[in-house]
Protein backbone atom coordinates (compact mmCIF):
# COMPACT_ATOMS: atom_id res chain seq x y z
CA UNK A 218 0.00 0.00 0.00
CA UNK A 219 1.30 3.46 -0.87
CA UNK A 220 1.34 5.77 2.12
CA UNK A 221 -0.36 9.12 1.59
CA UNK A 222 2.05 12.03 1.52
CA UNK A 223 0.91 15.53 2.32
CA UNK A 224 1.85 18.48 0.14
CA UNK A 225 4.42 20.91 1.57
CA UNK A 226 3.13 23.02 4.44
CA UNK A 227 0.42 20.49 5.32
CA UNK A 228 0.50 17.85 8.04
CA UNK A 229 -1.78 14.95 8.82
CA UNK A 230 -3.21 14.78 12.32
CA UNK A 231 -5.50 12.25 13.92
CA UNK A 232 -8.25 12.82 16.46
CA UNK A 233 -10.30 10.17 18.23
CA UNK A 234 -13.71 11.36 19.32
CA UNK A 235 -16.45 9.55 21.25
CA UNK A 236 -19.77 9.48 19.39
CA UNK A 237 -23.33 9.68 20.61
CA UNK A 238 -25.16 7.98 17.71
CA UNK A 239 -28.93 7.49 17.46
CA UNK A 240 -29.93 3.79 17.61
CA UNK A 241 -30.47 3.63 13.86
CA UNK A 242 -27.03 5.19 13.27
CA UNK A 243 -25.39 2.65 15.57
CA UNK A 244 -27.19 0.01 13.50
CA UNK A 245 -25.55 1.41 10.34
CA UNK A 246 -22.12 1.21 12.00
CA UNK A 247 -22.76 -2.34 13.16
CA UNK A 248 -23.96 -3.37 9.69
CA UNK A 249 -20.90 -1.90 7.95
CA UNK A 250 -18.56 -3.46 10.53
CA UNK A 251 -20.28 -6.81 9.92
CA UNK A 252 -19.85 -6.36 6.16
CA UNK A 253 -16.17 -5.63 6.73
CA UNK A 254 -15.82 -8.87 8.69
CA UNK A 255 -17.68 -10.79 5.98
CA UNK A 256 -15.30 -9.49 3.29
CA UNK A 257 -12.30 -10.19 5.52
CA UNK A 258 -13.40 -13.79 5.96
CA UNK A 259 -14.12 -14.13 2.25
CA UNK A 260 -10.57 -12.92 1.48
CA UNK A 261 -9.09 -15.28 4.11
CA UNK A 262 -10.95 -18.14 2.39
CA UNK A 263 -9.32 -17.12 -0.94
CA UNK A 264 -5.92 -17.05 0.76
CA UNK A 265 -6.38 -20.48 2.39
CA UNK A 266 -7.58 -22.00 -0.88
CA UNK A 267 -4.57 -20.58 -2.70
CA UNK A 268 -2.13 -22.07 -0.19
CA UNK A 269 -3.89 -25.45 -0.19
CA UNK A 270 -3.90 -25.60 -3.99
CA UNK A 271 -0.26 -24.52 -3.98
CA UNK A 272 0.74 -27.35 -1.65
CA UNK A 273 -1.15 -29.96 -3.65
CA UNK A 274 -0.58 -28.93 -7.25
CA UNK A 275 2.15 -26.28 -6.97
CA UNK A 276 -0.27 -23.84 -8.55
CA UNK A 277 -0.40 -20.82 -6.23
CA UNK A 278 -2.95 -18.11 -6.83
CA UNK A 279 -0.79 -14.95 -6.79
CA UNK A 280 -3.83 -12.66 -6.66
CA UNK A 281 -4.20 -13.19 -2.92
CA UNK A 282 -1.16 -10.97 -2.30
CA UNK A 283 -2.87 -8.01 -3.93
CA UNK A 284 -5.76 -6.14 -2.34
CA UNK A 285 -6.53 -4.62 -5.70
CA UNK A 286 -6.79 -8.02 -7.47
CA UNK A 287 -8.94 -9.46 -4.69
CA UNK A 288 -11.28 -6.48 -4.82
CA UNK A 289 -11.72 -6.99 -8.52
CA UNK A 290 -12.60 -10.62 -7.88
CA UNK A 291 -14.96 -9.63 -5.06
CA UNK A 292 -16.86 -7.33 -7.41
CA UNK A 293 -17.32 -10.23 -9.82
CA UNK A 294 -18.69 -12.65 -7.21
CA UNK A 295 -20.40 -10.41 -4.64
CA UNK A 296 -23.82 -10.89 -6.26
CA UNK A 297 -23.57 -14.61 -5.48
CA UNK A 298 -21.74 -14.70 -2.14
CA UNK A 299 -23.35 -11.57 -0.65
CA UNK A 300 -26.61 -10.75 -2.46
CA UNK A 301 -27.24 -8.05 0.19
CA UNK A 302 -24.01 -6.23 -0.70
CA UNK A 303 -25.71 -3.02 -1.89
CA UNK A 304 -27.07 -2.34 1.62
CA UNK A 305 -23.60 -1.60 3.05
CA UNK A 306 -20.81 0.81 2.23
CA UNK A 307 -18.45 -0.45 -0.47
CA UNK A 308 -15.59 0.74 1.71
CA UNK A 309 -16.53 -1.86 4.31
CA UNK A 310 -15.68 -4.61 1.80
CA UNK A 311 -12.53 -2.85 0.61
CA UNK A 312 -11.39 -2.47 4.23
CA UNK A 313 -12.00 -6.12 5.04
CA UNK A 314 -10.11 -7.32 1.97
CA UNK A 315 -7.21 -4.93 2.63
CA UNK A 316 -7.11 -6.17 6.25
CA UNK A 317 -6.80 -9.81 5.15
CA UNK A 318 -4.02 -9.02 2.65
CA UNK A 319 -2.16 -7.06 5.35
CA UNK A 320 -2.55 -10.00 7.75
CA UNK A 321 -1.08 -12.31 5.10
CA UNK A 322 1.86 -9.97 4.48
CA UNK A 323 2.47 -9.56 8.22
CA UNK A 324 2.56 -13.32 8.62
CA UNK A 325 5.00 -13.62 5.71
CA UNK A 326 7.20 -10.82 7.06
CA UNK A 327 7.24 -12.42 10.48
CA UNK A 328 8.10 -15.86 9.06
CA UNK A 329 10.93 -14.57 6.91
CA UNK A 330 12.31 -12.44 9.74
CA UNK A 331 11.64 -9.14 7.98
CA UNK A 332 9.03 -8.04 10.49
CA UNK A 333 10.23 -7.24 14.02
CA UNK A 334 8.18 -8.02 17.10
CA UNK A 335 6.16 -11.02 18.17
CA UNK A 336 5.37 -13.87 15.76
CA UNK A 337 2.33 -13.24 13.57
CA UNK A 338 0.02 -16.16 12.82
CA UNK A 339 -1.38 -17.11 9.45
CA UNK A 340 -4.64 -15.19 8.76
CA UNK A 341 -7.61 -16.83 10.45
CA UNK A 342 -11.35 -16.41 10.11
CA UNK A 343 -12.78 -13.79 12.46
CA UNK A 344 -15.61 -15.06 14.62
CA UNK A 345 -18.53 -12.72 15.15
CA UNK A 346 -18.21 -12.72 18.94
CA UNK A 347 -14.48 -12.02 18.86
CA UNK A 348 -14.24 -9.49 16.06
CA UNK A 349 -13.51 -5.94 17.16
CA UNK A 350 -16.08 -3.88 15.32
CA UNK A 351 -14.54 -1.25 13.06
CA UNK A 352 -14.89 0.19 9.60
CA UNK A 353 -12.98 2.91 7.73
CA UNK A 354 -14.51 5.41 5.30
CA UNK A 355 -12.36 7.47 2.94
CA UNK A 356 -14.86 8.78 0.41
CA UNK A 357 -18.47 9.95 0.30
CA UNK A 358 -20.14 12.36 2.70
CA UNK A 359 -17.36 12.79 5.24
CA UNK A 360 -16.85 16.02 7.15
CA UNK A 361 -16.92 17.88 10.43
CA UNK A 362 -20.33 19.56 10.61
CA UNK A 363 -20.12 21.62 13.79
CA UNK A 364 -18.49 21.67 17.20
CA UNK A 365 -20.54 18.62 18.12
CA UNK A 366 -21.32 16.83 14.87
CA UNK A 367 -19.65 14.82 12.13
CA UNK A 368 -21.14 13.61 8.86
CA UNK A 369 -20.34 10.00 8.01
CA UNK A 370 -21.32 7.98 4.92
CA UNK A 371 -24.48 5.96 5.53
CA UNK A 372 -25.16 7.25 9.04
CA UNK A 373 -25.46 10.95 8.11
CA UNK A 374 -24.99 13.63 10.78
CA UNK A 375 -23.86 11.99 14.02
CA UNK A 376 -23.65 13.82 17.34
CA UNK A 377 -20.30 13.63 19.10
CA UNK A 378 -20.10 13.04 22.85
CA UNK A 379 -17.31 15.60 23.16
CA UNK A 380 -16.69 19.08 21.86
CA UNK A 381 -14.65 19.13 18.65
CA UNK A 382 -14.42 22.88 18.09
CA UNK A 383 -10.70 22.62 17.16
CA UNK A 384 -11.69 20.46 14.20
CA UNK A 385 -14.69 22.62 13.38
CA UNK A 386 -12.45 25.71 13.33
CA UNK A 387 -10.18 24.06 10.73
CA UNK A 388 -13.19 23.14 8.61
CA UNK A 389 -14.68 26.64 8.80
CA UNK A 390 -11.43 28.39 7.93
CA UNK A 391 -10.64 25.92 5.19
CA UNK A 392 -7.33 24.94 6.83
CA UNK A 393 -8.29 21.30 7.34
CA UNK A 394 -9.97 18.51 5.40
CA UNK A 395 -11.00 15.01 6.51
CA UNK A 396 -8.99 12.26 4.79
CA UNK A 397 -10.59 9.29 6.51
CA UNK A 398 -12.82 8.26 9.39
CA UNK A 399 -12.71 4.95 11.23
CA UNK A 400 -15.67 4.07 13.43
CA UNK A 401 -14.99 1.54 16.12
CA UNK A 402 -16.67 0.05 19.13
CA UNK A 403 -14.53 0.60 22.19
CA UNK A 404 -15.59 -0.75 25.57
CA UNK A 405 -19.27 -0.47 24.71
CA UNK A 406 -19.10 2.97 23.09
CA UNK A 407 -18.80 4.09 19.50
CA UNK A 408 -15.79 6.27 18.72
CA UNK A 409 -14.54 7.74 15.46
CA UNK A 410 -10.88 8.32 14.57
CA UNK A 411 -10.64 11.18 12.10
CA UNK A 412 -7.54 11.86 10.01
CA UNK A 413 -7.34 15.45 8.89
CA UNK A 414 -4.90 17.18 6.62
CA UNK A 415 -4.26 20.59 8.14
CA UNK A 416 -2.09 23.60 7.38
CA UNK A 417 1.11 23.41 9.43
CA UNK A 418 1.70 26.20 11.90
CA UNK A 419 4.81 28.34 11.80
CA UNK A 420 7.77 26.71 13.48
CA UNK A 421 8.86 28.06 16.87
CA UNK A 422 12.43 29.47 17.26
CA UNK A 423 15.14 26.90 18.16
CA UNK A 424 15.68 26.19 21.86
CA UNK A 425 18.99 25.03 23.33
CA UNK A 426 17.84 23.07 26.39
CA UNK A 427 18.01 19.30 26.58
CA UNK A 428 16.05 17.21 29.10
CA UNK A 429 15.93 13.53 29.99
CA UNK A 430 12.55 11.97 30.82
CA UNK A 431 12.15 8.86 32.95
CA UNK A 432 8.85 7.05 33.50
CA UNK A 433 8.38 6.47 37.22
CA UNK A 434 6.51 3.67 38.94
CA UNK A 435 6.09 5.49 42.24
CA UNK A 436 4.27 8.73 42.99
CA UNK A 437 5.39 10.31 39.76
CA UNK A 438 4.40 9.36 36.27
CA UNK A 439 7.18 11.35 34.58
CA UNK A 440 10.43 12.76 35.94
CA UNK A 441 12.05 15.44 33.75
CA UNK A 442 15.72 16.13 34.45
CA UNK A 443 18.29 18.69 33.35
CA UNK A 444 21.80 17.44 32.41
CA UNK A 445 23.24 19.20 35.50
CA UNK A 446 21.21 16.88 37.75
CA UNK A 447 18.47 19.31 38.73
CA UNK A 448 14.79 18.46 38.49
CA UNK A 449 13.09 20.37 35.67
CA UNK A 450 9.63 18.99 36.32
CA UNK A 451 7.86 16.09 37.99
CA UNK A 452 4.48 15.00 36.70
CA UNK A 453 2.57 13.31 39.51
CA UNK A 454 0.39 10.27 38.95
CA UNK A 455 -3.12 11.76 38.86
CA UNK A 456 -5.45 10.70 41.66
CA UNK A 457 -8.00 9.48 39.12
CA UNK A 458 -5.39 7.09 37.80
CA UNK A 459 -4.65 5.58 41.21
CA UNK A 460 -8.38 5.16 41.81
CA UNK A 461 -8.69 3.43 38.44
CA UNK A 462 -5.89 1.05 39.35
CA UNK A 463 -7.66 -0.08 42.50
CA UNK A 464 -10.79 -0.61 40.44
CA UNK A 465 -8.79 -2.45 37.80
CA UNK A 466 -7.48 -4.93 40.35
CA UNK A 467 -11.01 -5.44 41.67
CA UNK A 468 -12.42 -6.01 38.15
CA UNK A 469 -9.61 -8.48 37.40
CA UNK A 470 -10.36 -10.45 40.56
CA UNK A 471 -14.10 -10.47 39.80
CA UNK A 472 -13.40 -11.89 36.34
CA UNK A 473 -11.12 -14.61 37.73
CA UNK A 474 -13.91 -15.85 40.01
CA UNK A 475 -16.46 -16.35 37.19
CA UNK A 476 -16.85 -19.45 35.06
CA UNK A 477 -15.27 -18.79 31.68
CA UNK A 478 -17.84 -18.25 28.93
CA UNK A 479 -20.80 -17.85 31.33
CA UNK A 480 -23.09 -14.78 31.11
CA UNK A 481 -21.61 -13.43 34.35
CA UNK A 482 -18.12 -13.95 32.97
CA UNK A 483 -19.02 -11.93 29.86
CA UNK A 484 -20.48 -9.21 32.06
CA UNK A 485 -17.30 -9.11 34.20
CA UNK A 486 -15.17 -9.01 31.05
CA UNK A 487 -17.12 -6.05 29.68
CA UNK A 488 -16.67 -4.28 32.98
CA UNK A 489 -12.92 -4.93 32.97
CA UNK A 490 -12.76 -3.59 29.41
CA UNK A 491 -14.44 -0.36 30.51
CA UNK A 492 -11.98 0.11 33.39
CA UNK A 493 -9.03 -0.56 31.07
CA UNK A 494 -10.36 2.02 28.63
CA UNK A 495 -10.67 4.61 31.41
CA UNK A 496 -7.16 3.92 32.74
CA UNK A 497 -5.75 4.37 29.24
CA UNK A 498 -7.74 7.59 28.71
CA UNK A 499 -6.64 9.21 31.98
CA UNK A 500 -3.00 8.20 31.45
CA UNK A 501 -3.01 9.39 27.87
CA UNK A 502 -4.56 12.73 28.86
CA UNK A 503 -1.92 13.37 31.55
CA UNK A 504 0.89 12.48 29.16
CA UNK A 505 -0.63 14.63 26.41
CA UNK A 506 -0.35 17.77 28.52
CA UNK A 507 3.23 16.93 29.51
CA UNK A 508 4.43 16.08 25.99
CA UNK A 509 3.00 19.28 24.52
CA UNK A 510 4.80 21.29 27.20
CA UNK A 511 8.07 19.36 26.79
CA UNK A 512 8.26 19.63 23.01
CA UNK A 513 7.30 23.33 23.01
CA UNK A 514 9.76 24.33 25.76
CA UNK A 515 12.89 22.28 25.06
CA UNK A 516 15.18 21.84 22.08
CA UNK A 517 15.77 18.13 22.71
CA UNK A 518 14.07 15.41 24.74
CA UNK A 519 15.79 12.11 25.57
CA UNK A 520 13.84 9.00 26.56
CA UNK A 521 14.60 5.32 26.83
CA UNK A 522 13.73 3.15 23.89
CA UNK A 523 10.99 0.65 24.71
CA UNK A 524 12.32 -2.07 26.98
CA UNK A 525 11.48 -5.73 26.73
CA UNK A 526 9.03 -6.57 29.53
CA UNK A 527 11.02 -8.20 32.34
CA UNK A 528 9.82 -11.32 34.12
CA UNK A 529 8.79 -10.02 37.49
CA UNK A 530 5.94 -11.20 39.65
CA UNK A 531 3.03 -9.92 41.66
CA UNK A 532 2.33 -6.29 42.41
CA UNK A 533 5.64 -5.17 40.98
CA UNK A 534 4.87 -6.78 37.64
CA UNK A 535 1.54 -4.97 37.71
CA UNK A 536 3.21 -1.64 38.31
CA UNK A 537 5.97 -2.36 35.81
CA UNK A 538 3.50 -3.41 33.12
CA UNK A 539 1.78 -0.17 33.43
CA UNK A 540 4.89 1.92 33.58
CA UNK A 541 5.69 0.22 30.26
CA UNK A 542 2.29 1.23 28.91
CA UNK A 543 3.00 4.82 29.98
CA UNK A 544 6.46 4.66 28.36
CA UNK A 545 4.88 3.45 25.12
CA UNK A 546 2.33 6.26 25.17
CA UNK A 547 5.05 8.81 26.00
CA UNK A 548 7.14 7.71 23.05
CA UNK A 549 4.18 7.65 20.68
CA UNK A 550 3.14 11.19 21.55
CA UNK A 551 6.68 12.61 21.62
CA UNK A 552 7.43 11.14 18.20
CA UNK A 553 4.84 13.25 16.43
CA UNK A 554 4.76 16.29 18.71
CA UNK A 555 8.56 16.71 18.57
CA UNK A 556 8.25 16.97 14.80
CA UNK A 557 5.42 19.51 15.05
CA UNK A 558 7.20 21.80 17.47
CA UNK A 559 10.72 21.58 16.02
CA UNK A 560 12.16 19.62 18.94
CA UNK A 561 14.65 16.73 18.66
CA UNK A 562 13.69 13.40 20.13
CA UNK A 563 16.54 11.10 21.18
CA UNK A 564 16.05 7.44 21.99
CA UNK A 565 18.59 5.79 24.29
CA UNK A 566 19.45 2.19 23.48
CA UNK A 567 17.25 -0.06 25.62
CA UNK A 568 20.35 -1.75 27.07
CA UNK A 569 21.78 1.55 28.26
CA UNK A 570 21.83 1.26 32.08
CA UNK A 571 20.26 4.66 32.83
CA UNK A 572 19.17 3.73 36.37
CA UNK A 573 22.31 1.81 37.31
CA UNK A 574 24.91 4.33 36.17
CA UNK A 575 26.09 6.82 38.79
CA UNK A 576 25.52 10.29 37.36
CA UNK A 577 28.37 11.63 39.52
CA UNK A 578 31.23 9.24 38.69
CA UNK A 579 30.00 7.01 35.87
CA UNK A 580 30.32 3.69 37.78
CA UNK A 581 27.65 1.09 36.95
CA UNK A 582 25.96 -0.44 39.98
CA UNK A 583 25.14 -3.93 38.74
CA UNK A 584 23.48 -5.01 42.00
CA UNK A 585 20.67 -2.44 41.71
CA UNK A 586 17.23 -4.07 41.67
CA UNK A 587 13.83 -2.71 40.68
CA UNK A 588 12.90 -2.45 44.36
CA UNK A 589 15.73 0.00 45.14
CA UNK A 590 14.20 3.46 44.96
CA UNK A 591 17.36 5.15 46.26
CA UNK A 592 20.96 3.96 46.27
CA UNK A 593 24.40 5.21 47.21
CA UNK A 594 27.46 4.85 45.03
CA UNK A 595 31.01 4.00 46.15
CA UNK A 596 31.99 7.57 45.28
CA UNK A 597 29.69 8.85 48.03
CA UNK A 598 26.86 10.10 45.83
CA UNK A 599 23.30 9.22 46.93
CA UNK A 600 20.78 8.84 44.14
CA UNK A 601 17.05 8.85 43.70
CA UNK A 602 16.62 6.08 41.14
CA UNK A 603 14.35 7.95 38.72
CA UNK A 604 16.13 11.31 38.98
CA UNK A 605 19.48 9.65 38.37
CA UNK A 606 18.10 7.84 35.31
CA UNK A 607 16.65 11.09 33.91
CA UNK A 608 19.93 12.95 34.44
CA UNK A 609 21.92 10.24 32.63
CA UNK A 610 19.48 10.33 29.73
CA UNK A 611 19.69 14.14 29.49
CA UNK A 612 23.48 13.91 29.12
CA UNK A 613 23.52 11.29 26.37
CA UNK A 614 23.33 13.50 23.25
CA UNK A 615 26.21 15.74 24.43
CA UNK A 616 28.38 12.79 25.52
CA UNK A 617 27.95 11.21 22.12
CA UNK A 618 29.10 14.38 20.38
CA UNK A 619 32.30 14.63 22.43
CA UNK A 620 33.33 10.94 22.36
CA UNK A 621 33.69 9.54 18.86
CA UNK A 622 33.09 5.79 18.86
CA UNK A 623 36.47 4.92 17.25
CA UNK A 624 38.48 6.73 19.92
CA UNK A 625 39.77 3.85 22.06
CA UNK A 626 41.37 6.13 24.64
CA UNK A 627 38.08 7.79 25.57
CA UNK A 628 36.40 6.47 28.72
CA UNK A 629 34.09 3.58 27.88
CA UNK A 630 30.58 4.89 28.01
CA UNK A 631 27.53 3.39 26.54
CA UNK A 632 26.24 6.22 24.43
CA UNK A 633 24.03 4.35 22.00
CA UNK A 634 21.47 7.02 21.42
CA UNK A 635 19.80 8.03 18.20
CA UNK A 636 17.98 11.11 17.11
CA UNK A 637 14.64 10.44 15.46
CA UNK A 638 13.61 13.95 14.48
CA UNK A 639 15.62 16.50 12.62
CA UNK A 640 15.09 20.24 12.64
CA UNK A 641 13.30 21.41 9.55
CA UNK A 642 11.20 18.30 9.18
CA UNK A 643 7.57 19.22 9.54
CA UNK A 644 5.42 16.11 9.45
CA UNK A 645 5.83 13.03 11.62
Ligand SMILES: [Zn+2]
Pocket residue numbers: 575576577578579580594595596597598
Ligand atom coordinates in the same frame (compact mmCIF):
# COMPACT_ATOMS: atom_id res chain seq x y z
ZN1 LIG B 1 29.46 7.32 41.84
